[in-house]
Amino acid sequence: MSEQLVTIEIDGREVKAKAGAMLIDVADEAGIHIPRFCYHKKLSVSANCRMCLVEVEKVPRPLPACATPVNDGMKVKTQSPLAVTAQQGTMEFLLINHPLDCPICDQGGECELQDVAVGYGSDVCRYVEGKRVVADKNIGPLVATDLTRCIQCTRCVRFGAEIAGVRELGATGRGEHMQIGTYIEKSVDSELSGNIIDVCPVGSLTSKPFRFRARAWELVQRDAVAPHDSMGSNVHLHLRNGEIMRVVPKENEAVNECWLSDRDRYSYQGIYSEDRLTKPLVKKDGEWQEVDWKEALEAAANGLKAAAGGDGDQLAALVSPNSTQEEIWLAKKLLQGMGSDNIDYRLRQGDFRPGQPDRPWLGMAIAELEELDAVLIIGANPRQDQPLLGHRLRKAAMKGATITYINPLQLVLNYRSSQWVTTPAGMLEELAAVGKGLNLRRGIIAQTKAEDRHKALAASLKEAGKAAVLLGPMALAHPDASMIWGLADAVAESSGATLGLLPEAANSTGAGMICEAENNGKVRELLENPRKGYLLCNLEPSLDLHDPALAGKAFDKAEFVVALSAFRGDSLDAAADVQLPLATFGETSGTFVNAAGDWQSFAGAAKPLGEARPGWKILRVLGNVLEISGFDQDDCGQVLAEIEESLAGRKPENKVKVDVNEERWMPAEGMARIGDVPIYAADPLVRRASALQETVHHVEAAVRINAETAKGLGLEEGGQALVSQGDGQATLPVVIDETVPANCARVQSALAGTEKLGAAFGAVTLTKA
Amino acid sequence: MANEVCLRFLGKETPWKLKNYQSYGGYEVLKKILSEKTPPAQIIEEMKTSNLRGRGGAGFPTGVKWGFINRDAPGKKYLVCNSDEGEPGTFKDRDILRYNPHQLVEGMIIAAYVIGANLGYNYIRGEFWNEYRRFQDAIDEAREAGLLGENILGSGFDFELHCHLGAGAYVCGEETALLESIEGKKGQPRFKPPFPAMVGLYGEPTIINNTESLASVPVILEKGGEWFKNLGVENSGGTKLFSISGNINNPGVFEVPMGIKFSELLEMAGGMKDGRPCKAVIPGGSSAPVIPGARMLDLTMDYDCIQKAGSMLGSGAVIVMDDRQCMVKVLERMSYFYYEESCGQCTPCREGTGWLYRVVSRIENGEGRMEDLDLLDDITPKISGRTICALGDAAAGPVQGMLRHFRDEFEYHITHKKCMV
Numbered sequence A: 001m002s003e004q005l006v007t008i009e010i011d012g013r014e015v016k017a018k019a020g021a022m023l024i025d026v027a028d029e030a031g032i033h034i035p036r037f038c039y040h041k042k043l044s045v046s047a048n049c050r051m052c053l054v055e056v057e058k059v060p061r062p063l064p065a066c067a068t069p070v071n072d073g074m075k076v077k078t079q080s081p082l083a084v085t086a087q088q089g090t091m092e093f094l095l096i097n098h099p100l101d102c103p104i105c106d107q108g109g110e111c112e113l114q115d116v117a118v119g120y121g122s123d124v125c126r127y128v129e130g131k132r133v134v135a136d137k138n139i140g141p142l143v144a145t146d147l148t149r150c151i152q153c154t155r156c157v158r159f160g161a162e163i164a165g166v167r168e169l170g171a172t173g174r175g176e177h178m179q180i181g182t183y184i185e186k187s188v189d190s191e192l193s194g195n196i197i198d199v200c201p202v203g204s205l206t207s208k209p210f211r212f213r214a215r216a217w218e219l220v221q222r223d224a225v226a227p228h229d230s231m232g233s234n235v236h237l238h239l240r241n242g243e244i245m246r247v248v249p250k251e252n253e254a255v256n257e258c259w260l261s262d263r264d265r266y267s268y269q270g271i272y273s274e275d276r277l278t279k280p281l282v283k284k285d286g287e288w289q290e291v292d293w294k295e296a297l298e299a300a301a302n303g304l305k306a307a308a309g310g311d312g313d314q315l316a317a318l319v320s321p322n323s324t325q326e327e328i329w330l331a332k333k334l335l336q337g338m339g340s341d342n343i344d345y346r347l348r349q350g351d352f353r354p355g356q357p358d359r360p361w362l363g364m365a366i367a368e369l370e371e372l373d374a375v376l377i378i379g380a381n382p383r384q385d386q387p388l389l390g391h392r393l394r395k396a397a398m399k400g401a402t403i404t405y406i407n408p409l410q411l412v413l414n415y416r417s418s419q420w421v422t423t424p425a426g427m428l429e430e431l432a433a434v435g436k437g438l439n440l441r442r443g444i445i446a447q448t449k450a451e452d453r454h455k456a457l458a459a460s461l462k463e464a465g466k467a468a469v470l471l472g473p474m475a476l477a478h479p480d481a482s483m484i485w486g487l488a489d490a491v492a493e494s495s496g497a498t499l500g501l502l503p504e505a506a507n508s509t510g511a512g513m514i515c516e517a518e519n520n521g522k523v524r525e526l527l528e529n530p531r532k533g534y535l536l537c538n539l540e541p542s543l544d545l546h547d548p549a550l551a552g553k554a555f556d557k558a559e560f561v562v563a564l565s566a567f568r569g570d571s572l573d574a575a576a577d578v579q580l581p582l583a584t585f586g587e588t589s590g591t592f593v594n595a596a597g598d599w600q601s602f603a604g605a606a607k608p609l610g611e612a613r614p615g616w617k618i619l620r621v622l623g624n625v626l627e628i629s630g631f632d633q634d635d636c637g638q639v640l641a642e643i644e645e646s647l648a649g650r651k652p653e654n655k656v657k658v659d660v661n662e663e664r665w666m667p668a669e670g671m672a673r674i675g676d677v678p679i680y681a682a683d684p685l686v687r688r689a690s691a692l693q694e695t696v697h698h699v700e701a702a703v704r705i706n707a708e709t710a711k712g713l714g715l716e717e718g719g720q721a722l723v724s725q726g727d728g729q730a731t732l733p734v735v736i737d738e739t740v741p742a743n744c745a746r747v748q749s750a751l752a753g754t755e756k757l758g759a760a761f762g763a764v765t766l767t768k769a
Numbered sequence B: 001m002a003n004e005v006c007l008r009f010l011g012k013e014t015p016w017k018l019k020n021y022q023s024y025g026g027y028e029v030l031k032k033i034l035s036e037k038t039p040p041a042q043i044i045e046e047m048k049t050s051n052l053r054g055r056g057g058a059g060f061p062t063g064v065k066w067g068f069i070n071r072d073a074p075g076k077k078y079l080v081c082n083s084d085e086g087e088p089g090t091f092k093d094r095d096i097l098r099y100n101p102h103q104l105v106e107g108m109i110i111a112a113y114v115i116g117a118n119l120g121y122n123y124i125r126g127e128f129w130n131e132y133r134r135f136q137d138a139i140d141e142a143r144e145a146g147l148l149g150e151n152i153l154g155s156g157f158d159f160e161l162h163c164h165l166g167a168g169a170y171v172c173g174e175e176t177a178l179l180e181s182i183e184g185k186k187g188q189p190r191f192k193p194p195f196p197a198m199v200g201l202y203g204e205p206t207i208i209n210n211t212e213s214l215a216s217v218p219v220i221l222e223k224g225g226e227w228f229k230n231l232g233v234e235n236s237g238g239t240k241l242f243s244i245s246g247n248i249n250n251p252g253v254f255e256v257p258m259g260i261k262f263s264e265l266l267e268m269a270g271g272m273k274d275g276r277p278c279k280a281v282i283p284g285g286s287s288a289p290v291i292p293g294a295r296m297l298d299l300t301m302d303y304d305c306i307q308k309a310g311s312m313l314g315s316g317a318v319i320v321m322d323d324r325q326c327m328v329k330v331l332e333r334m335s336y337f338y339y340e341e342s343c344g345q346c347t348p349c350r351e352g353t354g355w356l357y358r359v360v361s362r363i364e365n366g367e368g369r370m371e372d373l374d375l376l377d378d379i380t381p382k383i384s385g386r387t388i389c390a391l392g393d394a395a396a397g398p399v400q401g402m403l404r405h406f407r408d409e410f411e412y413h414i415t416h417k418k419c420m421v
């Protein structure tokens, strides 16, 4: 509202503030501390704890600073007898029913109640009656409850209602009997659920996997960047003896604010999973043998050299977009040293026709998403793919943005939007019709008809103050990804909207900048025309590639495959000849470039498990063994400096040069596969995070079809279906799912059981098995 | 001079029927206002003149409250009537709902006209099932007769009225908890400001008045603000419904002029049972501090006088106790009420009410210690004035009153482990 400045006085100090700002915020800004529990800067004011009571001149009663707007000339005393007795009074009330057994509480040592009690509590307890006891509830595998410790501040309840966008927790009962719970026994399933641990000021909600495993004061805190989605959430690693005990958000308003997605919070458990690769392995006579690093590196170098046989083009590198800039850079350099340009990171992409952006990105800063007035999102499920980007979009929606999705799935969203659900082929039609609504005539747009909704969307994009057209992972995995880019670009351009990508992985944007995808390899070509030698970095062939069947065949044919991997798995065991144990999240230094093009570097914090080594070091030494020049960096920073020098300030950009008249590869008729990636299956690390795999978001491979489609095929819930794609087949259970459009089969990727199938999106046939 | 306003038709043939209410002159004021299109500002002035102070307990001048809403501002506005009547000892609104529901409907239509509300709710105490039925019947009759709904009596003014039955929580009588409850949420008071006149039901400007306040409106406008004011005394205009109960011969509801002597009221209620002496009186519902009987007999029933005596007129619920009543037991019962009825959101009330109850209960059960009295003295001011709603003050008031006037009884209880009486 008013930006008018007022002058107030707090404890005798003159402070300038925006008229109407809450006193507690103004005091915080001025560095004057007022105790609080229910207040949280990202949540609505509830003013229920009464810890922040202060004296305001001319007001006889103490007022809550969290709910008192400042006005000019106001004189506030936070330490006056009136204020202090009020604060001490509240403190005493809060403690009468609190267990006061901090030594056995998981929160001990990092508890807001404990801290404030030191300042405002008394050392004598005047309450001699029995204390309240509340039965704990099982709210799922991620968050432990110890509800007797609850101080009813309702931060967790407000977090659910206001941030997570799902009212999963509530307060039932009156007075002393007021309890936090789910009402009906149920788990808390939001993809952001772990944040309730952080907002809870006491030990009522704690991390289930971490609980009772370490005390706060035994932990060393290190900064890092989350390794999954393209948000690049800033995190603190909490370590004990070099082991990551837990991950918590590090505040960065421009990126993750003060939140963290559950995936980023709990995936660290994967680091210590049983199938962690801790020793170099070499396949001898078909058997894997543990060897020392020297032997492994020599085997890798010799194998690659022999496979190339002097022809660099016989070598290819596939690097995960979850790899660091430094790893990708050195892999590229290594290949170049051997005469090959064949490197790619677009593992889940199927269509590589030219004209797609070379270095795609979000097209704006993350926080700018909130400011959008109209958004068209194509082929994306942000709540699953990038939960906190999804949260920014939700904020935009709550502020009134019109958000429209064109997807081959009905999403479960926590805000108002329009969802146009159609087949993969239909997605192009919808998008083209929006173009038609903008009076475009190019290519396939000319053949479509704009209905009212298309025209309305076209108008809203055009009239919005800020609009965006955003593509997501399902658009990139689409057989006509290039056409989608072309159409989206046309719509964005003619409506004045910003074109952007919601990239899938922690370093997708950075990888694009290094790989210069247009000039270098293209995954599909590198597998369709098998090379003799492959270098695989940080991926599992059957789970992380667009077309596992194709990949399987290529690696079978290859003479020599070197894998840098943090984990063992069947498909790597089958494909590789040498496996080099890779340091993973928290163990390696490096840099990720997030969706918005922010370069975020981090240092290694945890001790790499066993003999695992950071990828940049492995590649550096491999370069030495191969006697390639330019592999003498002493630390990660030098590698980064090289990258920066080579990119010479180049920025990501969404420049599209696609003729929207290309042949459509997705058949309009017949059954289409929808192979989106489940939230906790996205990469090798999260697939091994045990608590996340126990949540309701864990899925097993299945064929999800709607009832009508099932009926037409004679399939039913619980039955089995034979899924065929080319010569790849899988028999999977049938699940009736009305979020899937007719004539589509949602067979999600990255799940055990789908290894033999083909492209994530494409034609598929289903029969009763 | 009794029963002149809200209960004016008491004793007449079924005055809750529309036909009869109309035949006694009901809805005439409304008709006049709507046909003459009386300027709302003029009605507000008349209400101010009448000196009607909100009968829900807080005593805020009704005319002033109505003036907080800008009738012509765009957007929805709501009118809400508070018939939750949860304050122990209070049972006056029930009689209005029972015997004169149409006068409340008429008052609500007029109030809605004044503030520009097209939708209203009457929030009725959960236990008042029969009254709820009767009020609903009145609404239905009025709607049938074109007195509610669209284009009332051809005036172009629309007003729809709904009943909302509560579910038994005392705190839902607090106006903002009541709004939450109507919205389908847990009945918890909201932090104020913003006040309901700015941000009320569903976030829109809302006026909330007590049943008695609204039911008084048609008579005030019929006979004039001046007339009403002159029924009462300085600062307390008009008549008031008192629900008087306790150790008296004839408990019930009496509509009498403000400023009436307590002794007169007591007499109307048949005097003390068995001729026992009046030991103590709670003059304004359980939240009001107790006043010793002897003192009370000298007081008049109006806002100022009762306040000067250290208590409050509140909802006009008068609880009379004779010398057989143990004040410790009485307080224990009241403290238990607040302990059970605290909504639980703010710390001093949630934790403090339980603490108060347990200490008082300990004393009552012969397990008290002398320090407990100081403890009570110390805790109560840490509750009152520090909570989101006035339930915190309501819980602290009775304890403070009892200890002020009957401390010796508490001491006796502690030393002798039994009642003094």
Ligand SMILES: Cc1cc2nc3c(=O)[nH]c(=O)nc-3n(C[C@H](O)[C@H](O)[C@H](O)COP(=O)(O)O)c2cc1C
Residues within 6 Å of the ligand: B053, B054, B055, B056, B057, B058, B059, B060, B062, B065, B082, B083, B084, B085, B086, B087, B170, B171, B172, B173, B174, B175, B176, B208, B209, B210, B211, B213, B214, B389, B390, B391, B394
């Ligand atoms: C705990 C609590 C309970 C209340 N219960 C009632 C009630 O039952 N009926 C009522 O009219 N007002 C009740 N009030 C007062 C209302 O909040 C409000 O002041 C009143 O309805 C306003 O109407 P009036 O201005 O006509 O008095 C209660 C207040 C509190 C704090």
Ligand code: SF4
Residues within 6 Å of the ligand: B171, B188, B189, B341, B342, B343, B344, B345, B346, B347, B349, B350, B387, B388, B389, B390, B391, B392
């Ligand atoms: S004072 Fe009591 S009833 Fe009122 S809001 Fe606070 S806890 Fe709820």
Ligand code: FES
Residues within 6 Å of the ligand: A035, A036, A037, A038, A039, A046, A047, A048, A049, A050, A051, A052, A053, A064, A065, A066, A067
């Ligand atoms: S922080 Fe202000 S009342 Fe809780």
